Amino acid sequence: MPPTSPRPSPDASSDPTTASSDRGNVGIEGYDAVEFWVGNARQAAHFYRSAFGFRLVGYAGPETGVHDRASYVLEQGSIRFVVSGALASDHPIAGHQRRHGDGIRDVAFRVDNAEDTFTTALDRGATPHRKPTVLEDEHGKLVVAAIAVYGDTVHSFVQRQDYSGVYAPGYEPVADDPLASDVGLARIDHAVANVPEGEMDAWSRFYQSVLEFSQLRHFDDEAISTDVTALMSKVLTDERGRIKLPINEPAPGEKRSQIEEYLEAYEGPGIQHLALETDDIVSSVSALRSRGVGFLPVPDEYYADTRQRVGDVDESWADLQQLGILVDRDDEGYLLQIFTEPVQDRPTIFFEIIQRQGSQGFGVGNFRALFEAIEGAQRRRGNL
Ligand code: FE2
Secondary structure: OOOOOOOOOOOOOOOHHHHHHHHOOOOEEEEEEEEEEEOOHHHHHHHHHHOOOOEEEEEEOHHHOOOOEEEEEEEEOOEEEEEEEEOOOOOHHHHHHHHHOOEEEEEEEEEOOHHHHHHHHHHOOOEEEEEEEEEEEOOEEEEEEEEEOOOOOEEEEEEOOOEOOOOOOOOEEOOOOOOOOOOOEEEEEEEEEEOOOOOHHHHHHHHHHHHOOEEEEEEOOOOOEOOOOEEEEEEEEOOOOOOEEEEEEEEOOOOOOHHHHHHHHOOOOEEEEEEEEEOOHHHHHHHHHHOOOOEOOOOOHHHHHHHHHHOOOOOOHHHHHHHOOEEEEEOOEEEEEEEEOOOOOOOOOEEEEEEEEEOOOOOHHHHHHHHHHHHHHHHHOOOO
16 A cells, blocks of 8 residues: 555544435535646647547646646546646656656546535545635636545545636636547546455445445456456446446456556556547547557457347447447446557556447446456566
8 A cells, every 4th residue: 555545434423324414415516627647748638639639728837837837738528637747856746657657646526615525525534635725816716625535546626616717727728729629528427446455345435425425336256357357346426426436446366457457557546547428439439549549459259249249239330340349238228338558658547438328337248358358468568
């Protein structure tokens, strides 16, 4: 465990049933932004623009009066990424990057009242990271607070209803991004964490008791295993169902699972992947592939089996197979999904592109095929 990692320790008085009756809900409205801390923010931002179709809308750095870091605000659909790099070796971003490589520091939530959410979370046992802070400029007032969760990851609570600037004080808008050409990514669907063996349940309880999330799904190691590795996962969701946070932990297997590989490479727990939702996955993945985004290969035999299992879909099976898109069906409908290769040198963060056609699941029918593909990549890295 990294020394900075808080333990999931909501106190005994934090029973969500009593807490919610006297405090009301925590007021989470949805995702606000995902902030990446990287070694070279200028180049990482260029990658997310040119390869993933994000538009540069805001910038903070020496030219805007911010002298210790450079931050680029990128948008596509309702998704907002902030990509930040340090300008000196003693900056916290530099330490984070040295330890973890490029990584996700903050999964920030939009809230009604940042101070109320923060105070409620602390009353229920959360570890403070940033006290409620009012940031003001000519565009109005922004209130930000944050709690620490697994590893060096934080959740900011952002109250921005009285703020009309591009992102936050210190940021200036970028009028026209010559690289901007979106690929149809519309919204964040889920953000997945990897934690060490034995910690998944505690973090699941933490989100339930501190932030009033509920457990949407539980996948045990029977559901998520191949012949040689296994993992377990619980999916937490907020009261409005806008945020979904699966939490994975490794399960005993014959070989080292992808979760263990991640935990070693990231040097601790953290965000494993972000799922970005599109309304037209065939066109999104075609565009991403043409821009050089690499995806996990899918074995040919997958499609024969899956067509049998899933039945009719609106998309062309030829397109899905040619692009390597996976399909799964449950009682509510079906979903289409595909997974990128890791997007930095360490085998840590990757992206999922997902389209939901009724199904609110996570593609459990694809887990085995998917994990066998990941094991192929692990093997090529000499990590299996
Ligand atoms: Fe996922």
